[in-house]
Amino acid sequence: MAELRETGGDGVVEVGAKSTEQKAEKMFNLKKWNAVAMWSWDVECDTCAICRVQVMDACLRCQAENKQEDCVVVWGECNHSFHNCCMSLWVKQNNRCPLCQQEWMVQRIGK
Amino acid sequence: MITLSKKLKQDAEKKQPKYPAVDDGRRVSIRDKLLTKEVQELEMDLPDSCKVHFEDVNKLSSFMLKIVPEDGYWAGGIFHFQIEVPEEYNMLPPKVKCKTKIWHPNIAENGDICLSLLREHSLDGTGWSPARKLKDIIWGLNSLFLDLLNFDDPLNIDAAEHFYRDRAGFKAKVNEYVRRFAQR
Ligand SMILES: [Zn+2]
Numbered sequence: 001m002a003e004l005r006e007t008g009g010d011g012v013v014e015v016g017a018k019s020t021e022q023k024a025e026k027m028f029n030l031k032k033w034n035a036v037a038m039w040s041w042d043v044e045c046d047t048c049a050i051c052r053v054q055v056m057d058a059c060l061r062c063q064a065e066n067k068q069e070d071c072v073v074v075w076g077e078c079n080h081s082f083h084n085c086c087m088s089l090w091v092k093q094n095n096r097c098p099l100c101q102q103e104w105m106v107q108r109i110g111k
Numbered sequence: 112m113i114t115l116s117k118k119l120k121q122d123a124e125k126k127q128p129k130y131p132a133v134d135d136g137r138r139v140s141i142r143d144k145l146l147t148k149e150v151q152e153l154e155m156d157l158p159d160s161c162k163v164h165f166e167d168v169n170k171l172s173s174f175m176l177k178i179v180p181e182d183g184y185w186a187g188g189i190f191h192f193q194i195e196v197p198e199e200y201n202m203l204p205p206k207v208k209c210k211t212k213i214w215h216p217n218i219a220e221n222g223d224i225c226l227s228l229l230r231e232h233s234l235d236g237t238g239w240s241p242a243r244k245l246k247d248i249i250w251g252l253n254s255l256f257l258d259l260l261n262f263d264d265p266l267n268i269d270a271a272e273h274f275y276r277d278r279a280g281f282k283a284k285v286n287e288y289v290r291r292f293a294q295r
């Protein structure tokens with residue numbers, strides 16, 4: 001079996017619960033403030049790696065079927081986010097995060 | 112080149128009973144929408160040794176890939192792969208067959224290919240993922256002639272054993288196959 005190496009570098013930044021602390025800390029040290037601290041795990045420009053539409057927009061399926069309102073976002077424990085529609089189709093196939101291959105565990109669902 | 116906007120329009124008009132009908136009467140193929148985007152990106156990001164060819168520009172789900180390895184055992188050969196993208200893409204991976212007869216540990220003589228990325232079900236996380244694209248598969252296939260070449264977990268066991276038993280003989284047989292089957 002030949003295996004493809006993980007290419008990575010797809011611009012995923014993982015900032016978890018600690019970001020608020022970090023932010024608070026850095027408020028006292030503005031010299032060290034940098035753009036990285038501005039990134040968060042629910043930035044609006046995140047793209048769903050499954051349907052390749054931004055997670056803040058409705059997924060490809062819901063757009064095509066005119067069900068924009070029902071389309072919500074799901075975040076995994078790994079902090080990767082997808083459309084809930086897209087992810088629920090994929091977990092039937094393989095219960096792993098398509099991006100980091102970790103076992104998929106829902107952290108939260110919302111808009 | 113494919114005129115993609117025209118193609119999408121045609122798809123919307125086409126009646127394909129397999130797709131679920133929606134309110135406004137249009138038929139939805141998620142696969143074709145994904146492919147329209149991917150194919151546009153594809154030509155910009157392929158290895159120099161690879162070329163894709165669409166028989167029918169209205170059918171992006173079926174195409175040929177030509178690999179002309181520049182280095183390695185198979186240099187000098189021209190290898191054709193047929194790629195079929197199932198309706199369930201990208202929940203399911205594309206199906207790939209090697210149409211050129213080849214002596215290779217990871218490609219059977221009937222054209223079956225052993226590349227983890229193409230596996231529908233994998234327990235170890237190396238199989239297909241919807242985050243992957245056609246581009247990744249093409250790079251993966253290209254690497255079967257170079258760094259992904261793997262003699263330790265072969266599909267063509269005879270070819271792998273041949274390599275370990277008699278390296279010169281293996282090379283000679285590869286060359287013979289290239290001469291006989293992989294010249295165009
Ligand atoms: Zn999606």
Ligand SMILES: [Zn+2]
Pocket residue numbers: 058059060061062063070071072083085086
């Ligand atoms: Zn949706």
Ligand SMILES: [Zn+2]
Pocket residue numbers: 076078079080097098099100101102
């Ligand atoms: Zn993940």
